[in-house]
Amino acid sequence: QVQLQESGPGLVKPSETLSLTCTVSTGSISTYYWSWIRQPPGKGLEWIGYIDYSRNTNYNPSLKGRVTISVDTSRNQFSLKLTSATAADTAVYYCARQLYSTSSGFLDYWGQGTLVTVSS
């Protein structure tokens, strides 16, 4: 059973960078694809982006270049950075394992999610 756990600050100030880490407890992170998804309070899910085993990335264009996803294979972790945070970035952030890319892809294991609030 693959387990994923998000960690990071629960409160971020406007204009600062939102940073989260996902620790994968079972199996190697050097295979598969690894995704970030978020859900603003009372709203639906939004895909943020993914990174693959070759460190290639694919981001949601709606986030307009503010997103960076990276991987640390030595720690079996992958991370999310979202710059210039605003209140609209307040959400529960999920990390997930993704099987396959693009049109065939789906998310088979998810973390429990962590709430990040952007506020001064």
Place this chain on the structure above:
Amino acid sequence: SYDLTQPPSVSVSPGQTASISCSGDKLGEKYASWYQLKPGQSPVLVIYQDNKRPSEIPERFSGSNSGNTATLTISGTQAMDEADYYCQAWDSTTPAYVFGTGTKVTVL
């Protein structure tokens, strides 16, 4: 942008069948997946690539996808199936994964 539209809510009696639709332009030409979300828990994949079910998901969950609509069907619905359900597909035009608007299933 590509939109996937779901009914906001579906109510079903225990033991009956719940059907949740997900509508999008030519959705049948894409793969659809479905996720179950319950408060305080990790989301769960219930259907992938239109109609495939992960081994740990009960057989009462099934999926189909044709034309402009994907459908998640829960047969013999149980109280534990009460949750929010989201469909998902890849939009090659954007390009991005798109989630549906979400459906709250209530088991009365």
